[in-house]
Every structure is written in structure tokens, then in C-alpha cells.
Amino acid sequence: MAQFLHIRVDDIDLLLPAFQVHEVMDLDPQNKPLDGQTLWRNQVIPQFDMGLLLDRVSTSRARNYGVVYDRDPLGEHTVMLRIDRVLGLRTPKPEHLYKLPATTTLAHRIFDAVWTGPQPSSQQGQKAYCLKAQLPADFMG
Numbered sequence: 001m002a003q004f005l006h007i008r009v010d011d012i013d014l015l016l017p018a019f020q021v022h023e024v025m026d027l028d029p030q031n032k033p034l035d036g037q038t039l040w041r042n043q044v045i046p047q048f049d050m051g052l053l054l055d056r057v058s059t060s061r062a063r064n065y066g067v068v069y070d071r072d073p074l075g076e077h078t079v080m081l082r083i084d085r086v087l088g089l090r091t092p093k094p095e096h097l098y099k100l101p102a103t104t105t106l107a108h109r110i111f112d113a114v115w116t117g118p119q120p121s122s123q124q125g126q127k128a129y130c131l132k133a134q135l136p137a138d139f140m141g
Contacts, residue, residue, distance in 0.1 A: 004115075005047060006087040007067065010056040013091060013128035015115055020133065022068040022078065024086055038080045040068055047080040071135045090128075092117060097130065111134055 004015035005024070023040075038047040049063060063082035071077035096111045111129040 002091070003129065004090045004092065005084045006090045007050075007065075007091070008085040008087060009050040009054060009063075009083050012054060012056070013087070013126065014050075015128045016067065016091070017073075017131070017132045017133045018089060020069070020070040020073060025066050025068075027064055027066045027082065038066075040078075041081060043078075045078050045080055047082065049082045051082075058136060073133050079127075090115070090117065092130075 003018040065083050067081045092115045113130045114134045115128045
């Protein structure tokens with residue numbers, strides 16, 4: 001069964017394939033990226049605000065965490081994603097993953113499925129979108 005890192009950006013929960021996550025780190029909210037780049041382990045990598053990438057309204061918000069992530073399973077496109085919260089590791093059961101229908105919207109180009117998992121403190125389940133392991137080449141520039 002696949003394992004995912006459960007993150008939140010504004011009001012959207014996302015699942016990132018865990019094997020493509022290198023590191024999760026606290027970020028200084030005052031330290032804005034210089035021209036969309038950041039230094040990570042002696043290498044300069046692109047840095048993206050996930051709120052902007054997902055067209056969220058509150059794009060001026062400071063993101064407190066960074067996820068160093070490979071855009072593809074081969075590890076050839078490492079980037080830093082600025083996010084709001086890390087909610088933990090998840091191993092969704094197959095019966096809680098729902099494939100999205102094939103359409104041409106931005107969401108369907110970057111997400112594989114919707115996960116609806118149990119949430120202990122509520123009768124309602126939680127919902128998160130599963131990011132595709134192979135993102136479109138133009139998604140992050």
C-alpha cells in the first residue's frame with residue numbers, strides 16, 4: 001500500500017507521494033524566496049508557494065513549512081513547496097480512494113484521486129486530494 005504525506009494549503013488538504021518527499025522543514029515566514037529559488041543542501045532549487053499554484057484567494061499569506069519534493073518519481077526535478085501545515089503520514093485504504101473522472105481542468109491534470117478517510121474527532125470524514133506522482137511539465141514552470 002502506498003504511503004502519503006498529508007499537507008494543508010489554505011483550505012485544501014493534499015496527499016503527496018511520500019517516496020518523493022526528501023525533507024519537511026520549518027520556514028521563517030519573513031524570509032521570502034528570492035526570485036523563486038532557495039538553497040537546499042548546497043544546491044539551488046526552485047521554490048513555489050502551493051497556494052499560488054492552486055489559485056487560492058489568500059495568496060499573500062506566509063507559509064510556515066517547506067516540503068522538498070521531486071516532481072517526478074525519477075528524482076530529476078526537485079523543488080521546495082511552501083505549505084501551511086503538515087498533518088502526518090497516511091496510508092489510505094483502497095476503498096477510501098476515489099479516482100477522478102478524466103477531464104481537462106487544472107485539478108484533474110495534477111490530482112489522481114480523492115481520499116476520504118476517517119477522522120477520529122468527528123463523524124464526518126476528512127477529504128484530501130492525491131497529487132499525481134508525475135506532474136505535468138508546465139505545472140511548476
